[in-house]
Amino acid sequence: MKKTFFFFLIFYKSIVIGQTVLNSYPIDLKKYDESNMILNVENTTTHDVFVFATNATNVTILKYNNALFLVNEFTVPRTNLENHSIIGYSFSEDGNPTLYWATDDYKSILVVKYYLEGKTYKMLSYNSPISSQFIIATFQKNNLFYIITKDLATPELIVYVFKNGVVEEKLFDFSTYAFQDRKTQRISFNQVITDNPIEKIELDEYNPLFKSSKKSKLYMFDEHIILTLDHNPIKTQVFDINLENNAITEKTFTKSVINNPKKLGNSFLYNDKIYQVNASQDELVFDIKNYNSGETLKSFKVIKSDTIRFKSSPLLVQGENQRTRELKNTSKFLQRLSNLDIGISVFKNSQNTLVTLGGVPKIEKRYYTVNDQLYTWDFGSSAESVFFESTLNKDNEFVKFEQQPYAFDNINLFLEQNKKAILATTLKFKDFYILGYYDSTTKQYVMRKFTDGFPPEESLNPIINKAVFSKSFPADKP
Numbered sequence: 001m002k003k004t005f006f007f008f009l010i011f012y013k014s015i016v017i018g019q020t021v022l023n024s025y026p027i028d029l030k031k032y033d034e035s036n037m038i039l040n041v042e043n044t045t046t047h048d049v050f051v052f053a054t055n056a057t058n059v060t061i062l063k064y065n066n067a068l069f070l071v072n073e074f075t076v077p078r079t080n081l082e083n084h085s086i087i088g089y090s091f092s093e094d095g096n097p098t099l100y101w102a103t104d105d106y107k108s109i110l111v112v113k114y115y116l117e118g119k120t121y122k123m124l125s126y127n128s129p130i131s132s133q134f135i136i137a138t139f140q141k142n143n144l145f146y147i148i149t150k151d152l153a154t155p156e157l158i159v160y161v162f163k164n165g166v167v168e169e170k171l172f173d174f175s176t177y178a179f180q181d182r183k184t185q186r187i188s189f190n191q192v193i194t195d196n197p198i199e200k201i202e203l204d205e206y207n208p209l210f211k212s213s214k215k216s217k218l219y220m221f222d223e224h225i226i227l228t229l230d231h232n233p234i235k236t237q238v239f240d241i242n243l244e245n246n247a248i249t250e251k252t253f254t255k256s257v258i259n260n261p262k263k264l265g266n267s268f269l270y271n272d273k274i275y276q277v278n279a280s281q282d283e284l285v286f287d288i289k290n291y292n293s294g295e296t297l298k299s300f301k302v303i304k305s306d307t308i309r310f311k312s313s314p315l316l317v318q319g320e321n322q323r324t325r326e327l328k329n330t331s332k333f334l335q336r337l338s339n340l341d342i343g344i345s346v347f348k349n350s351q352n353t354l355v356t357l358g359g360v361p362k363i364e365k366r367y368y369t370v371n372d373q374l375y376t377w378d379f380g381s382s383a384e385s386v387f388f389e390s391t392l393n394k395d396n397e398f399v400k401f402e403q404q405p406y407a408f409d410n411i412n413l414f415l416e417q418n419k420k421a422i423l424a425t426t427l428k429f430k431d432f433y434i435l436g437y438y439d440s441t442t443k444q445y446v447m448r449k450f451t452d453g454f455p456p457e458e459s460l461n462p463i464i465n466k467a468v469f470s471k472s473f474p475a476d477k478p
Helices: 189-195 330-337 407-417
Strands: 009-011 020-026 037-042 049-054 058-064 070-077 085-091 097-102 108-115 120-127 134-141 144-150 156-163 166-173 199-201 216-221 224-229 235-242 248-254 264-270 273-279 283-290 296-303 316-318 341-348 353-360 363-370 373-380 385-392 421-429 432-439 444-450 466-468
Touching: 020 070, 037 085, 037 421, 037 432, 049 085, 049 097, 049 432, 049 444, 085 134, 085 144, 085 156, 134 199, 134 216, 216 264, 224 264, 235 264, 235 273, 264 341, 273 341, 283 330, 330 353, 330 385, 407 421, 407 432, 407 444
Parallel strands: 199 216
Antiparallel strands: 009 466, 020 444, 037 049, 049 058, 058 070, 085 097, 097 108, 108 120, 134 144, 144 156, 156 166, 216 224, 224 235, 235 248, 264 273, 273 283, 283 296, 316 385, 341 353, 353 385, 363 373, 421 432, 432 444
């Protein structure tokens, strides 16, 4: 189901907007099935761009240099990879890629290194213990592949690091740390994570409110994983997990006081700052703090009879498959917000920092087991989301700013208008985004360049109609 929880209004001519085609490559996927998958990724050391495309019979690897010219290609039969799909990738020091293939239950993980110059590959099998654990996130960092899991029987997070065919397992024990619920009653780490499953936050992408409203969030930095917990509305509990020395460091950031038993709060970590919100039906407090020192850099408070003067958009409400509507005043906004999961999302462009603050329908999410396999159960209400946008300058002052679309707004528009573009993924590359997709009509893999701002002037028609966009990426990455 498509999530569309943040919107803004711009004027577009109702034609296809594609920005710039970078290149294309003929690939025939025969028919669309679960075996078909395409990824476009960057070797962050060499800045070469790779495309991994697979169907039921073959795996094709395309290598582009940092000027995005095709310099190598390799197609190999998909042998011994039945019932496996790509879960991640990494790059060796020689620049060659490794793909990680797994069954749905992760009982079998196959590590396949591809040698593009010699057109050969080497396959290793990893007997994975991961099938008895819940997978929190899989991701790439510094050309390595990571899997983070949680075993519900122990108060630990487990990090698997894949490098050059070797898997290193790191255990991080939270049993010595204290956790409290909203009534200050002591609870276990397992209970916190069971009631509030961890959401991985993307550092270089806009994170929609349905992600940033989660009470437990994970941020991946160089050799560090930051885990933030906001299950307690009084404080944000932060754990710095050091992957070099396997140490855990705890920090606590107290939220501004609101005298209401039904208060709700959350936070977002971005660029060495932690953004906190605490709200009730009567008031809202928004704080910006220095992550390293804890110093409060800015604090903004508004009560229900006030006007929110630090917003750069209207107060908006949106339901599933409904048009965005404007709320008349702060009181109505806070009333609706009090029944939702509150969240903040922060994203920076070349000039300013964009803050989205609001709430999304509550989602009941729990872990459970069936035949020793871990699953999650989701149940959401049909309530509407509310939100507004604010723009900050480098001094954390709110500024009036005529918001222009980001690259991923333009990507969303393109995909909405081009249903033949399937298997889409996005890649942040240099100062722009690459949208890679399979054109089901021309049977080609296409890469297009998208940048922030309005499309070229010839693509616009002054004030013809209002188009509403979601600031969310069109496809999830593994």
